[in-house]
Amino acid sequence: MMDAVSLRDLEYVVAVERERNFTRAAASIPMAQPALSQSIARLERRLGVTLFHRTSRTVVPTEAGALLAGRAHRILAELGRALEDTRAAGGRHTVRIQVTEPSLTVPRKVLTAARSALPDAAVHQTTVPRSQVAAMLTDGGLTVSVGPRERGAGLTPEELCREGVVAVTDPAHPLAQRDSVTVAEAAEYPIVAIDTGMSDWNSTVARHFARCGCTPQWTESTAFGAVAAADLVHGSQAVFLALESIARSLPGPIPHRRFAPDWSITWFVNWRASPAPPPRTTELVDAMRGCL
Numbered sequence: 034m035m036d037a038v039s040l041r042d043l044e045y046v047v048a049v050e051r052e053r054n055f056t057r058a059a060a061s062i063p064m065a066q067p068a069l070s071q072s073i074a075r076l077e078r079r080l081g082v083t084l085f086h087r088t089s090r091t092v093v094p095t096e097a098g099a100l101l102a103g104r105a106h107r108i109l110a111e112l113g114r115a116l117e118d119t120r121a122a123g124g125r126h127t128v129r130i131q132v133t134e135p136s137l138t139v140p141r142k143v144l145t146a147a148r149s150a151l152p153d154a155a156v157h158q159t160t161v162p163r164s165q166v167a168a169m170l171t172d173g174g175l176t177v178s179v180g181p182r183e184r185g186a187g188l189t190p191e192e193l194c195r196e197g198v199v200a201v202t203d204p205a206h207p208l209a210q211r212d213s214v215t216v217a218e219a220a221e222y223p224i225v226a227i228d229t230g231m232s233d234w235n236s237t238v239a240r241h242f243a244r245c246g247c248t249p250q251w252t253e254s255t256a257f258g259a260v261a262a263a264d265l266v267h268g269s270q271a272v273f274l275a276l277e278s279i280a281r282s283l284p285g286p287i288p289h290r291r292f293a294p295d296w297s298i299t300w301f302v303n304w305r306a307s308p309a310p311p312p313r314t315t316e317l318v319d320a321m322r323g324c325l
Contacts (some may be wrong), residue, residue, distance in 0.1 A: 035297070036080040037076075037080060038076065038079075038080070040095040040108075040109070042072070042076050043075055043101075043105035043108060044062065044105075044109065045058075045069060045076070046070050046073070046076070046084060046096075046098070046101055046105050047100050047102055047105050047106050047109065048069075048071070048095075049073060049084075049085060049092060049102075050085075050094050050098065050099065050102035051091050051102075051161060051162050051319055052092075053116055054089060054091075054092055055070050055073075055087075055092060055175065057292065063156050063232075064307070066094055069282050071132070073085065075216075076181055080097075082095070083095050083097065083098070084095045084097060084098035084101060085098050087214070088307065093236065094184065095232050099303075104120055106165070107172075109293065110169070110172060110173075110174040113142050113166050113174065113267045114173055114174070117316055124229050126151075126153070126155070126312050126313050127154065127155040127156075127157065127314050128147070128151060128154055128155070128156050128157070128176040128311070128312075128314075129149070129157045129159060129174065129175050129176050129203055130143075130144065130147060130156065130157070130158050130159070130175070130176060130177055130178070130317075130318055131159055131160065131161055131169070131170075131175045131177070131178035131179070131180070132144065132159075132160060132179045132180060133160070133163075133178075133179065133180030133232070134179070134232060135158055135160060135178075136162075136258075136259075137276065137278060137279065138196075138282075139172065139193070139194065139276035139278070140180075140274075141178070141322060142324050143179050143193070143302070143320075143321045143325070144156070144158055144315070144324060145324070146207070146321055146323065146324035147317055147320055147321065147322040149320070150316055150317065150319070150320030151316060151317065151320070154313055155212040157319070159175070161175075162283065163180075163181070163233050164282050166178050166180075166183055166303075167183045167184065167185040167188060167303075168184060168185070168247055170185065170188055170228075170303060170304065170305050171185055171186065171188065171305060173188060173305070173311050176304065176310075176311045176313065176314055176317060177302055177304045177314065177318065178302070178304075179193070179300065179301070179302050179303075179321070180301065181299075181301060182299070182301045182303065182305075183301070183303040186305055187308065188304070188305055188306070188307075189299060189303065189304055189306040189307050190301045190303045191302050191303075191304070191318070191322075192224055192299055192300070192301055193221075193300045193301060193321060193322070193325055194275060194299075194300050194325045195296050195297040195298065195299050195300070196278060196297060197276070197277045197290040197291055197292075197293060197295065197296065197298075198213050198274055198275070198276060198277070198296040198297065198298060198299065199274075199275060199276075199277050199280050199290060199291050199292070200243075200272050200273075200274060200289060200290050200292070201263060201266060201272070201273040201275050201280050201287055201288070201289045202263075202266055202271075202272055202273075202287075202289075202290075203266050203268055203269060203270075203273070203285070203287075204286060204287075204288055205268075206222075206266070206270065206272070208272065208290060209288040211290055212290070213244055213290055213291050213292060213293040214252060214290045214292055214293070215227050215245075215292065215293060216247050216292065216296070217245065217246075217247055219241060219272050219279075220247040220248065220249060222250075222270050222271065222272045223250055223251065223252045223269075223270060223271045223272070224238065224249040224250065224251055224252065224271070224272055224273075224274060225251075225252050225256055225262045225265045225266065225271050225272065225273040226251040226254070226255045226256065226257060227256055227257075227306070228255045228256065228257045229255075235249075237298070238274055242274060252256055252265060256273075257277045259275060259282070259283060260283070260284075261271075262275070263283050263285075263287055264266040266287075273292060275289070276298060277289070277291075300325075302318055302321050302322075304317075304318060
């Protein structure tokens with residue numbers, strides 16, 4: 034039976050379970066989407082089980098698929114650690130940095146600082162589902178993560194910086210005429226929904242709205258990235274809630290207004306302090322502290 038499954042097969046299963054979408058999973062590997070679909074289908078035939086339920090919109094793991102993906106993740110992580118330990122024994126270290134949405138300003142700065150501070154190490158950037166980050170920090174699959182605060186035994190979160198949230202609108206939108214907006218005012222309009230496979234931003238927005246006694250009414254269409262979100266506000270009443278650095282980077286004259294009272298998001302660097310952190314963690318965290 035071991036001959037029926039290769040390490041590459043396990044990587045495919047983990048990618049599809051993580052992304053819940055064949056196109057995104059293929060891009061993360063990378064490979065062509067049809068080739069990935071065919072590889073999963075061949076694996077299912079060899080094992081005699083269905084690993085994923087497929088529809089036109091979603092890919093959902095079966096019980097068998099979730100079991101295999103979970104164990105495959107641990108196998109690949111353990112193999113990765115073995116290879117990294119081998120390289121370290123020869124004087125070559127690898128650090129793995131999980132970042133939330135690597136195209137944003139803060140992740141770009143910390144990654145640049147990390148590579149400058151550790152020129153003798155292999156610095157790998159990755160983006161995995163939020164649900165997996167704490168476990169990967171704990172088991173050494175990640176050296177650090179940059180994004181929301183992570184909680185778990187032995188994990189240490191440290192605040193790096195705070196960044197304001199703004200309301201991005203069409204120039205003709207009523208909110209574009211104001212100096213600032215409130216959550217209650219924004220809640221009167223459709224809020225651009227971000228693809229949940231890409232980010233947990235919708236949950237962040239919903240929690241903040243709830244604290245202000247409001248509920249977001251989401252747009253029917255979801256956006257995959259900031260530019261697509263800005264397209265959804267063009268010529269419409271929709272509001273795109275974004276970090277200020279994103280709003281400033283958008284092309285064209287797109288107005289954005291800060292919230293009153295202020296609404297900000299905190300960026301954290303998270304790492305495993307106990308048991309002993311992975312090699313180079315201290316240098317990595319020090320570099321990130323100094324770059325913002």
